[in-house]
Amino acid sequence: MICSFQIGTEMSLKDNIIHESLKLFSLNGFINTGLSDILEAANTSKGGFYNYFASKEDLFYEVLAEAQRIWRDKVLRELRETKSPIERIKKLLENYRDHYLKDSRNFPGGCIFITFSVELDNQRPHLAKEVNKGFEGLKKMLGRYLDEGKALGELGEDVDTEAVTEILIAGMLGASVIMGVDKSNSSLDKLINSLIKYIDNLKP
Numbered sequence: 001m002i003c004s005f006q007i008g009t010e011m012s013l014k015d016n017i018i019h020e021s022l023k024l025f026s027l028n029g030f031i032n033t034g035l036s037d038i039l040e041a042a043n044t045s046k047g048g049f050y051n052y053f054a055s056k057e058d059l060f061y062e063v064l065a066e067a068q069r070i071w072r073d074k075v076l077r078e079l080r081e082t083k084s085p086i087e088r089i090k091k092l093l094e095n096y097r098d099h100y101l102k103d104s105r106n107f108p109g110g111c112i113f114i115t116f117s118v119e120l121d122n123q124r125p126h127l128a129k130e131v132n133k134g135f136e137g138l139k140k141m142l143g144r145y146l147d148e149g150k151a152l153g154e155l156g157e158d159v160d161t162e163a164v165t166e167i168l169i170a171g172m173l174g175a176s177v178i179m180g181v182d183k184s185n186s187s188l189d190k191l192i193n194s195l196i197k198y199i200d201n202l203k204p
Contacts, residue, residue, distance in 0.1 A: 013052070017038065017049060017052065017059070018059070019066075020038065023108055024037055025060075025112055025115065026106075026108055026109035026111075028109070029115050029116070029119045030115075031120075031123060031124070035049070038056075061130070063112075064116070067113065070100075074095060074100045075092060075100050076095070077095055084154060085144075085148040086146075086155065086199060089142060089149075089199060090196050093168075093192050094192070096172060096175075101179045102188070110179050110181075111176035111179070111180060113135070113176075114173065114177060116128065116131045138169065138172075143165040147161050154204075155204070156202060164199075164202065167195075167198070171194075
């Protein structure tokens with residue numbers, strides 16, 4: 001799936017506000033990004049902003065939806081063509097590393113979901129709840145692939161798929177934090193490669 005603001009040679013003012021806010025929220029978070037920052041980045045006025053968004057919180061939901069579309073487009077690419085459930089997980093991890101976490105164009109500050117989750121947990125819990133739905137969805141998908149792989153004999157019979165799911169989620173979140181802090185491709189590569197090797201070691 002291609003993001004709406006990437007279609008065509010020009011983007012609408014609404015798409016431009018979403019796109020610029022996506023980058024600002026990735027860098028500074030939702031709370032620390034002021035409306036004036038958004039207006040300046042999008043080269044618009046308050047009137048231009050309020051033509052499309054009732055409030056900054058209204059914008060948050062649009063930005064979150066756009067970030068989720070980008071994530072799906074980049075992380076889930078070619079998974080349907082991969083028949084093996086365990087190979088799907090490995091492909092997902094590679095996509096996550098190469099196409100999502102290294103996407104400095106859309107997310108110059110790193111994973112926007114981590115930024116949102118950390119900053120909003122106490123100050124805007126209703127918004128954090130929306131972000132956390134994505135983490136729960138990822139967890140369920142990984143668990144499903146692991147269970148399918150185990151049923152097909154791709155994993156050892158003694159493998160605890162729930163525990164493996166938790167380890168993979170923790171590793172992916174850790175990779176997001178590392179990339180957000182030091183922007184080190186080599187550290188990111190090592191961590192994701194270690195997760196892939198961990199999965200390979202679970203095979204019978």
